[in-house]
Amino acid sequence: MSNPYQEALGQTLIERTFRERIVLVGVTLGGHTDEETEDGLDELSLLIDTAGADEAARLTQRRDAPDPAFYIGKGKVDELREVCLAIDADTVVFDNELTPGQQYNLERALGRTALDRTAVILDIFAQNAHTQEGKAQVELAMLRYRLPRLRRGAKAGLSQQGGGIGTRGPGETRLEVDRRRIMRRIEKLERDLKDLQRTRVTQRKGRSRSGLASVVIVGYTNAGKSTLLNALTRAGVLAEDRLFATLDPTTRRLSLPGGEPVLLTDTVGFIRQLPHGLIESFKSTLEVASEADMLVHVVDGSSAHPEHQITAVREVLAEIGADSVPEFIVFNKADMLEDHGASLVEEYHGSVAVSALQQQGLDTLLRRLADRMRAISQVTELLVPFERGDIVASVHREGEVVSIEEADNRLRIRARLSQASVGRLREFVVDTSNGGNLTNHG
Ligand SMILES: Nc1nc2c(ncn2[C@@H]2O[C@H](COP(=O)(O)OP(=O)(O)OP(=O)(O)O)[C@@H](O)[C@H]2O)c(=O)[nH]1
Ligand SMILES: [Mg+2]
Secondary structure, eight states: OOHHHHHHHTTSSSSOSSSEEEEEEEETTTOOHHHHHHHHHHHHHHHHHHHOOOOEEEEEEESSSOOOTBBSSSHHHHHHHHHHHHHOOEEEEEEOOOOOOHHHHHHHHHHHEEHHHHHHHHHHHHHHHHHHHHHHHHHHHHHHHHHHHHHHHHHHTTOTSSSTSSSSSSSHHHHHHHHHHHHHHHHHHHHHHHOOOOOOOOHHHHHHTOOOOEEEEETTSSSSSSHHHHHHHHHOOOOOTTOOOOSOOOEEEOOTTTTOEEEEEEOOOBBBOOHHHHHTTTTHHHHHTTOOOOOEEETTSSSOHHHHHHHHHHHHHHTTTTSSSEEOOOOOEEGGGGTTTTTHHHHHHOEEEEEETTTTTTHHHHHHHHHHHHHTTTTEEEEEEEEEEHHHHHHHSEEEEEEEEEEEEEEEEEOOHHHEEEEEEEEGGBGGGGGTOOOOOO
């Protein structure tokens, strides 16, 4: 399958005419564990499979810091070349981000395409973009990724088309022309996206006039976000066992028990080390999350490390300025868990466990969501000692902070919190009906 924007670049990141055989490379840098590296490679293997290629072997190395020229050590480069020859692999993919220089040096030393995780993720995004805006965002991210690599090739006089030094391959001039063309294209895409964004803002204003609160489903890729939207609203969104199946947001109206209806939006999934260029290019799509009244954070409870997924998602949320939006954690795929998610729910206060696929636990989810939405309009005042950073953090996480100020050697926090959170934090809650004194709950 070919993409128009890939054709525009004159090459594809991963050829899909046959299933490529790929050697995965993982480097354990100082401060990290081998287990983290293996987990990362397992995920990379899924990404590669989603992109349409096969893992043929994996190689790992421990290093204090990346080698500036090859990322891995020179001896490891030789070993990698041997492995590629022995199993007839076409491409190597690093789980770590390669600089354009490292990528170029590796390709020369190995005589094969060397890619990093970012390139694979971009490739999957390119396959899954369907709307005009999604396609423009992906193309922009790909061109931004390509540009510095193109320049590198030009300096060295290396043809990426296989010509090589001194042959008919594209020379300096040709690459300069390509480079300028790409830059012009980037500028045009940025303009187009701004226009699309303006339309979107107008639409959103229309919505806020409708008075409906916005609830946005966020979460790790493949956590079951689209399945949940479908289960709650019969939206008919594509849900499948592939990474980044959803790129374009879908919004549906959802009625909450005993409450106002809300607008529920399913959007692009996150992943550990989501390439910065993609976040940058997908800004307009991701803005939906930062402007939401509530985030439903769907977590795959059956994954090996749900807490790692939660951390990765929160990192992206912080990067897009959505970390101050109240977060409601939903552990999905409870049907795969022996205790149906009970221990996870216990660990994460205020969370629920559901099976979106088998439609279990959805009533509790809706009731809890209705409670959280009601709480959004109710402001609670707390007095928290300075040293209780943990309490301040959980107020930020569970609710929406209206104001924080110093008062009597403590922090006076005004926040919109759910009944459940108020109950848990009651030793810090100021009883406003009683002239501002602390309530005494024993
Ligand atoms: N066992 C089980 N599988 C589920 C559940 N919910 C979703 N799945 C499966 O998980 C896979 C991913 O589901 P999606 O709804 O596409 O996940 P997503 O979060 O929208 O994924 P992306 O859009 O790719 O980021 C599909 O194969 C679903 O059938 C569940 O509750 N239990
Ligand atoms: Mg989806």
